[in-house]
Amino acid sequence: MAESNTxxxxxxxxxxxxxxxxxxxxxxxxxxxxxxxxxxxxxxxxLQEVWSEKDFLCLKRKLSSTHxxxxxxxxxxxxxxxxxxxxxxxxxxxxxxxxxxxxxxxAHHGDWFGGKAVGMVILNIGRLAAxxxxxxxxxxxxxxKDSYLPHRVVQAWELQQFLRHTSSGxxxxxxxxxxxxxxxDLGNRLLRTYTGLRDSYTETAKFDGCEDGITxxxxxxxxxxxxxxxxxxxxxxxxxxxxxxxxxxxxxxxLSTTKGSVPDHPFPYSDHEALSAELQLQTLxxxxxxxxxxxKLAELVDIVTEARTEVKVGLYCAEKMRYTAxxxxxxxxxxxxLELAIAAVPWLALGTDQPxxxxxFYLLGVLCFAILITTFLLxxxxxxxxxxxxxAEDQMxxxxxxxxxxxxxxxxxxxLNPLCRPPDGQDPCPLEPEE
Amino acid sequence: MAESNTxxxxxxxxxxxxxxxxxxxxxxxxxxxxxxxxxxxxxxxxLQEVWSEKDFLCLKRKLSSTHxxxxxxxxxxxxxxxxxxxxxxxxxxxxxxxxxxxxxxxAHHGDWFGGKAVGMVILNIGRLAAxxxxxxxxxxxxxxKDSYLPHRVVQAWELQQFLRHTSSGxxxxxxxxxxxxxxxDLGNRLLRTYTGLRDSYTETAKFDGCEDGITxxxxxxxxxxxxxxxxxxxxxxxxxxxxxxxxxxxxxxxLSTTKGSVPDHPFPYSDHEALSAELQLQTLxxxxxxxxxxxKLAELVDIVTEARTEVKVGLYCAEKMRYTAxxxxxxxxxxxxLELAIAAVPWLALGTDQPxxxxxFYLLGVLCFAILITTFLLxxxxxxxxxxxxxAEDQMxxxxxxxxxxxxxxxxxxxLNPLCRPPDGQDPCPLEPEE
Numbered sequence: 001m002a003e004s005n006t007x008x009x010x011x012x013x014x015x016x017x018x019x020x021x022x023x024x025x026x027x028x029x030x031x032x033x034x035x036x037x038x039x040x041x042x043x044x045x046x047l048q049e050v051w052s053e054k055d056f057l058c059l060k061r062k063l064s065s066t067h068x069x070x071x072x073x074x075x076x077x078x079x080x081x082x083x084x085x086x087x088x089x090x091x092x093x094x095x096x097x098x099x100x101x102x103x104x105x106x107a108h109h110g111d112w113f114g115g116k117a118v119g120m121v122i123l124n125i126g127r128l129a130a131x132x133x134x135x136x137x138x139x140x141x142x143x144x145k146d147s148y149l150p151h152r153v154v155q156a157w158e159l160q161q162f163l164r165h166t167s168s169g170x171x172x173x174x175x176x177x178x179x180x181x182x183x184x185d186l187g188n189r190l191l192r193t194y195t196g197l198r199d200s201y202t203e204t205a206k207f208d209g210c211e212d213g214i215t216x217x218x219x220x221x222x223x224x225x226x227x228x229x230x231x232x233x234x235x236x237x238x239x240x241x242x243x244x245x246x247x248x249x250x251x252x253x254x255l256s257t258t259k260g261s262v263p264d265h266p267f268p269y270s271d272h273e274a275l276s277a278e279l280q281l282q283t284l285x286x287x288x289x290x291x292x293x294x295x296k297l298a299e300l301v302d303i304v305t306e307a308r309t310e311v312k313v314g315l316y317c318a319e320k321m322r323y324t325a326x327x328x329x330x331x332x333x334x335x336x337x338l339e340l341a342i343a344a345v346p347w348l349a350l351g352t353d354q355p356x357x358x359x360x361f362y363l364l365g366v367l368c369f370a371i372l373i374t375t376f377l378l379x380x381x382x383x384x385x386x387x388x389x390x391x392a393e394d395q396m397x398x399x400x401x402x403x404x405x406x407x408x409x410x411x412x413x414x415x416l417n418p419l420c421r422p423p424d425g426q427d428p429c430p431l432e433p434e435e
Numbered sequence: 436m437a438e439s440n441t442x443x444x445x446x447x448x449x450x451x452x453x454x455x456x457x458x459x460x461x462x463x464x465x466x467x468x469x470x471x472x473x474x475x476x477x478x479x480x481x482l483q484e485v486w487s488e489k490d491f492l493c494l495k496r497k498l499s500s501t502h503x504x505x506x507x508x509x510x511x512x513x514x515x516x517x518x519x520x521x522x523x524x525x526x527x528x529x530x531x532x533x534x535x536x537x538x539x540x541x542a543h544h545g546d547w548f549g550g551k552a553v554g555m556v557i558l559n560i561g562r563l564a565a566x567x568x569x570x571x572x573x574x575x576x577x578x579x580k581d582s583y584l585p586h587r588v589v590q591a592w593e594l595q596q597f598l599r600h601t602s603s604g605x606x607x608x609x610x611x612x613x614x615x616x617x618x619x620d621l622g623n624r625l626l627r628t629y630t631g632l633r634d635s636y637t638e639t640a641k642f643d644g645c646e647d648g649i650t651x652x653x654x655x656x657x658x659x660x661x662x663x664x665x666x667x668x669x670x671x672x673x674x675x676x677x678x679x680x681x682x683x684x685x686x687x688x689x690l691s692t693t694k695g696s697v698p699d700h701p702f703p704y705s706d707h708e709a710l711s712a713e714l715q716l717q718t719l720x721x722x723x724x725x726x727x728x729x730x731k732l733a734e735l736v737d738i739v740t741e742a743r744t745e746v747k748v749g750l751y752c753a754e755k756m757r758y759t760a761x762x763x764x765x766x767x768x769x770x771x772x773l774e775l776a777i778a779a780v781p782w783l784a785l786g787t788d789q790p791x792x793x794x795x796f797y798l799l800g801v802l803c804f805a806i807l808i809t810t811f812l813l814x815x816x817x818x819x820x821x822x823x824x825x826x827a828e829d830q831m832x833x834x835x836x837x838x839x840x841x842x843x844x845x846x847x848x849x850x851l852n853p854l855c856r857p858p859d860g861q862d863p864c865p866l867e868p869e870e
Contacts, residue, residue: 075822094600169603366804373808387509390509
């Protein structure tokens with residue numbers, strides 16, 4: 001890449017749907033993805049659902065000459081599924097595991113086992129420090145009755161926190177991945193408004209892809225169109241987001257997505273469409289002022305308040321489930337004690353026959369034990385869920401308080417992003433108790 | 436606090452040993468701690484092992500006039516146990532849960548249930564943005580044969596990562612807590628060398644406390660001196676660390692610790708000693724250059740390599756344990772199938788008597804099921820441990836590679852901290868494959 005005032009950066013993102021032996025044509029699709037990547041030579045490649053490390057290593061070998069730098073993020077039981085390849089040297093990698101990610105007993109949904117997280121790599125593009133993030137949020141299985149909504153909101157909350165706090169030294173920030181959020185979903189608004197990230201689809205000068213930028217499309221042969229209902233054509237849940245800094249301004253020159261089929265191949269790369277963005281970086285000599293307004297700040301207060309309500313709903317459900325687990329556990333214990341009491345009768349009154357058929361007796365004992373163990377594990381799990389939700393809610397309350405404080409003393413043209421600095425350089429309210 | 440070029444900041448840290456109904460004189464000790472804090476009016480109070488939220492709320496009420504701002508960090512089953520009180524407004528809070536934290540079946544050690552983490556709050560001290568961290572690492576139960584060492588090393592690794600990546604916008608950084616690390620332990624060196632944090636005990640101009648700054652002392656009536664063996668007098672594992680920035684220089688004016696007893700009270704505040712540091716902040720008009728040398732960089736390479744070795748040892752053990760769990764599970768399954776085969780004999784050959792006594796038959800069945808469930812859960816758990824250790828090892832490999840790269844092209848007086856910027860402003864090695 002030429003070292004000049006203007007630099008082009010090509011970013012690629014794809015959810016690979018790479019479940020060995022389960023995803024259709026998995027090996028062939030990885031071969032196709034490898035070919036595409038080595039041909040296109042994007043600067044940064046961000047992949048999701050690369051569930052098997054063997055597949056990652058296979059891609060790594062294939063891309064060793066075009067993308068000499070790579071990182072595979074590991075977490076959870078199966079892994080995070082996230083991988084990154086880069087033409088530029090990766091200096092540092094860091095992973096943040098979301099505190100909530102579905103339920104282990106919902107094994108058919110499988111999200112819990114995936115250990116969802118956000119991964120960050122730091123790389124240098126010329127003189128610029130780029131903080132590049134890849135993530136994959138919890139899937140939405142039923143839009144009407146989405147029991148995972150609080151989990152996804154907390155994930156979006158933690159994503160924006162992680163991104164905001166780890167990117168202050170960055171010249172440019174890129175986030176790509178399968179957010180499992182529609183463009184106007186709460187989590188998406190929370191993420192974009194808080195971080196100031198811009199959506200390459202809405203910002204691009206030139207777009208080539210499916211209508212409305214959808215990335216999960218009904219025309220894809222791996223998709224069951226019924227699952228997309230009520231969105232007949234498809235939904236947009238995969239993104240490439242970006243922002244510059246005082247040192248760099250970024251424009252999205254073009255964005256393209258695949259359209260459900262690949263020329264000369266019988267099937268597409270994945271059940272998701274691939275995104276490819278071309279960004280233009282321009283090094284600035286002067287640091288621009290903050291472009292945040294009072295309106296933006298007020299909008300942020302509303303969004304965080306909405307998120308807090310959603311988390312409270314989740315908290316109510318989690319507490320109810322925990323209570324149910326505890327009550328069922330107590331019933332199991334009572335049943336076990338009752339059985340032991342009945343069993344003790346012949347021992348105490350010698351000569352009396354055991355009133356219970358033996359088989360039933362043992363079966364009931366096993367059942368009681370199973371109930372006790374299951375409810376104990378569920379109780380532990382729900383307690384962790386409650387703590388995580390409470391933690392997120394506490395942080396949101398703090399954020400709303402701080403934002404409102406800033407809003408009250410907001411001068412015109414005050415930059416929003418460094419929340420840590422008060423508007424007038426003084427502790428705004430050193431002695432007022434918080435909520 | 437007067438707004439001047441020089442500002443004093445008083446920081447307090449204590450592991451409160453606050454396990455309700457289990458820790459001795461818990462309520463009375465909290466009352467004593469509350470009195471101390473409202474009397475002393477430290478700027479920032481960082482507490483660990485406040486296991487019950489009720490105790491936190493009780494302290495919060497008591498300190499509402501002296502410390503109007505507070506945050507309680509929630510995670511894990513019981514909680515993280517960490518709380519912070521501040522005289523200055525808290526603008527933001529963020530929690531990072533360590534990926535490894537002991538084993539759930541080691542319930543008598545209890546660390547797993549505690550959900551160990553590092554908490555960050557951002558507050559303003561005058562015009563300065565302070566990033567304040569509190570943490571509590573996994574305990575060391577046996578120094579000679581410390582099976583938790585890899586977990587603690589990974590925690591120290593993640594702590595330095597979190598701190599380094601989230602503090603680039605900070606004017607000053609403070610970290611306090613019970614690190615469960617001796618001053619020269621690997622995790623401690625890793626943390627201090629990577630982040631540049633300074634130890635208030637070694638840096639202070641004036642010290643008042645126990646010999647060698649020990650914070651877990653044999654004279655404390657809640658301590659069993661045998662547990663400190665071979666360190667007769669005690670050990671130093673609680674710290675207040677700090678660093679400034681280009682905008683602020685920090686000096687530690689004085690550090691004091693309690694000495695195992697409290698005047699007019701029959702027992703001390705906790706089984707740990709409390710630390711109280713007085714820091715002097717001086718706002719700088721010029722940004723000083725980096726004070727890192729080639730020697731520092733080489734030292735860091737050695738320390739990360741040592742940490743990587745330790746993590747590999749842990750990985751080997753975790754893989755062995757996972758293999759054992761799998762093998763035991765397979766044996767349980769084989770036993771169950773064998774039992775079912777024996778039970779099937781009378782069904783297949785009608786008229787033959789059941790060769791097994793029924794009670795033994797059912798008991799064996801229950802045993803097989805218990806083995807299967809236990810080994811399944813252990814297998815899942817060890818897999819998560821393996822993934823987390825592998826993840827940390829990968830990141831360490833990346834870090835060593837990047838550090839060595841910098842070391843090769845290291846010019847004199849090059850600042851170390853912004854690892855993200857290459858020494859010559861160019862991608863140092865854009866096409867060389869990594870290890």
